[in-house]
Amino acid sequence: MLINFDAGPAALPKEVLQQASEAILNYNNSGLSILEIPHRGKLFEAILEEANTLALELLGLDKNDYQAVWMQGGGRLQFSMIPMNFLAVNETAGYIESGHWASEALKNGKLYGNTNVLGSSKADNFQYIPQWGDTPEDLSYLHFTSNNTIYGTQFHSFPETEVPLIVDMSSELYSRKLDYSKFSLIYAVAQKNIGPAGVTLIVIRKSLLEKQKRVLPEILSYRDMAKNNSVLNTPPVFPIYCSLLTLRWIKAIGMDAMQQSNEEKARLLYDAIDESKLFYGVAKKEDRSMMNACFRTHDDKHTEMFLDFAKERDIVGIKGHRSVGGFRASMYNAISVEDVQRLVSVIKEYENTVN
Missing domain, CATH: 3.90.1150.10 (Aspartate Aminotransferase, domain 1)
Structure with a gap:
């Protein structure tokens, strides 16, 4: 058996692979494959409810304050959706540029409003986490990437600010205990540490949902996606189910x-x-x-x-x-x-x- 150290799509727990393979043939003795179950039926409703609950529970977050949302489109969609939802044309968002994906997020932020780079290690090929100094209080949000897969760096401390912190945790979510209530929005593509490719987990503070800055198509609105419990369109049922299996595995450990x-x-x-x-x-x-x-x-x-x-x-x-x-x-x-x-x-x- 090969040992797979790939950065993503990455290794999944063997018991998750076993359970997922069994569900492909017959999910929960339903007589249907997990690939066939209706996304608005009771079988998937139960999967989604448990996945939402575990997603918050493992982070120590209260469901009264936060909501889990499952979306397609990967991290790149989030790079655009974040400023699209929370940055008006005449406002400024802060970014810490610590790697390639942080740079991509910054590039997309510039499309929707003003950006302020609080710290960057780009000139030194991202070999370290840059210092960010004081956070201006007038920022709409401060975005950073907590773990940089390409360069092998990771934030070991975080900005202390009242400005909403938005963090890309794609390659480290559920790997360590933190005070996750520091963050107003956490997003993570599944294919690194949660599940297979095809779904992105967003954990968002409910109060942030009310700060949408422009009229958007429902599919690009966090508020509308949350209101529809991730089922505004047909969600990626199988990746969400595999992510649930992984969350169960993490909880057991x-x-x-x-x-x-x-x-x-x-x-x-x-x-x-x-x-x-x-x-x-x-x-x-x-x-x-x-x-x-x-x-x-x-x-x-x-x-x-x-x-x-x-x-x-x-x-x-x-x-x-x-x-x-x-x-x-x-x-x-x-x-x-x-x-x-x-x-x-x-x-x-x-x-x-x-x-």
């Missing part, structure tokens, strides 16, 4: 245990990289990501050689993003400590082989 496991995986891999004479880490140590470890070799001739060496030992998905090269090991929740130990042993074995 517990968020404390999940964070401890993720911390242990990151420690094991970064220790091996730091002790190596052949490999080195790309991101500044104080800003390293617990989810995506990006590293390289001092001599690029080893890049393809190590990828082949690892694949021969059943490790795949560690090739770095095409824009930066090198290696990237994504240690999402479904990756076990034992999986990372296996990668570490392969790193050491390769280094011993070439030395």
Whole structure:
């Protein structure tokens, strides 16, 4: 069995894959495949209700204050929908530019109003999380990407402000315990740490829903999507069901245990990289990501050689993003400590082989 360290679509828990495969043939003894059940029927209503409940419960959020919304369109749709909904033409939104996807969000924000870049590490190839200073009180919102998959950096502290915080947590949601009530809107594409590709989870403070700034088609309005409980159009039933299975799996493990496991995986891999004479880490140590470890070799001739060496030992998905090269090991929740130990042993074995 291959160990898949890909950044997304990423590894899913084996029991989730098993349960999902059984549901494809016969969902809950209904005689129907999960791919066939009506999206407005009782079977899917129950799935959606439980998924909404768990999505908030695991984040420690009150359903009276927040609502879970499931949408299609991926992160790129959110980059546009956020300013479309919450930034008027004559208003200003704040952005922290810490990576490629943060830059994409900023680019889309400029289409709808004014933007203020509070901090950027673009000039240094996003090797660290930039400082952001004081947050102007007149901002409509402050947007940032909490974990940067391409560059392997992660926010370990957050802006303290009364301005609504909007955060892209696509590659780390449900990986660690935080005070999620700091955020007015959290969004995460499923295919990294929640489920398969095809759905995005939005967790939004209900009071923010009332701050829509322009008339929009219902399908592009958070307020209308929330009002219709994610069923304004036909939702992606199967990805939502798989996400529910993953949320159940996370709940059974517990968020404390999940964070401890993720911390242990990151420690094991970064220790091996730091002790190596052949490999080195790309991101500044104080800003390293617990989810995506990006590293390289001092001599690029080893890049393809190590990828082949690892694949021969059943490790795949560690090739770095095409824009930066090198290696990237994504240690999402479904990756076990034992999986990372296996990668570490392969790193050491390769280094011993070439030395």
